[in-house]
Amino acid sequence: MLITKPKDSREIESYFEKRVFVFKCYGCREVYFPEQEINKFVEERAKSISGIAEVDYLCNESFSKIYIEKNAHVIRNSDVIVVFSCGVGSQVISKLMENNIVVPGCDTCYLNGFQGLTVLDCDCNQCGECYLNYTGGICPITSCAKNLLNGPCGGAKNNKCEVNPEVDCGWIAIYERLMKINKEKILVENKIFVRNFEKIIKGK
């Protein structure tokens, strides 16, 4: 189970200076999705919005792909895609739209109970402070064996992780994804991240 919380508006405000396409995911209905807060936030920025998609199960890649193709003219021509969903939904959209800037509008938090519906490549650990807007929509926590937040360790060889030569290094993937949108410099500009484990302690 998980809970999504809208990100602090200061963190995502700057994206709305441009043309924004919004995804809202209503998939897992047992999940708490902060619908009213998100709607209010989006309405207040109506001037910048090029379109809104309200869909079920963004994490379903083939479904999302069809949706994006059908609405490609609006979605791909927006400057930024903001995804209000759990971390998996944001990652799937980012993966499908590699040449666009895709950022999460929510933080995904942990909640006791049964996890997940289907097996996916993208994974979210519900860390409570989503980093996807700094990492090109690839989760540094689930795609890096050391959960590194400030760049790769020195261990990757031939793009593979030092822990498992069958698995791609998450940080090289992040770098290559950011290169596609000419944003690799944000890795230097980002503040130095340190995880807040208080956010995943149950009952908090």
Added chain:
Amino acid sequence: MEKQSFSEKLKEGKFVITSEIGPPKGTNIEPHLKEAEHIKDRIDAFNVTDLQSSVMRLGSLATCKLLIERGLEPVFQITCRDKNRLALQSDLLSAYVLGVKNVLCLTGDHTTLGDHPDAKPVFDLDSVSLLQVATDLMNGKDMKGNELDGKPEFFPGAVVSPGYEPLELQLIKMEKKIEAGARFFQTQAVYDLKSFEKFMKMVEKYRVPILGGIVLLKSAGMAKYMNEKVAGVSVPDRYINMMAQAKKEERAKVSVQIAAELIKGMKGLCQGIHIMPLGWEKYVPLVLEAAEL
């Protein structure tokens, strides 16, 4: 005359030489200290590895303290693999009160690569945030901004891998490390002077001293193994052939010759060298002689 410290020498732009001690798996540290003492006049500081390759061993900090007692200057290697942020900050404070000034902040190899692959990998911080923590402590604050009662003084360093691909990504991380407080860098083993020169050109702008890494080749097999498995290392065929053609009893001589050639080439390029003998400590004086250092 008192020997100049590692950081003073670097500040004055003198060419520095560091080497490395890997503490034993057990308590038998004496032979390692003897070996270090034997070459202490030629080495500016000794790195002490922190459970190198994720293998459980004698601790880095205790070994640093033993070196200090014998008049040798240590570089305390500290990784994020085994300790959370409380323990790391506390160890840095402990290091300072024991007389350790040079700290090399590393992320660390993953636990699964060592002899306790079932251990919990910590990685609460990483090399960048650890450097930032060392800087905070020097400014009299812990990482939550709480005042310290007495603040440490460090000469923080970090590592960089000139053979990493994509190199630009490695440079991004290097920039983050400098921003967080790294004042010197030691590199992964270098075997290709041409690409090392290119790397040095790219990092010149940071104006941070770089110590080129030297690992003594023990055999052609070792070189091939490193090419296949070790990140950021590529030994050119020429050196592999030299090692392969050497008779068994000649191998050490050839290895020394290769290391000396590399060091001579590095002298004009970087600010020092870091020799990782990996068990071949006894050949370090020969290498330095052959390299005319």
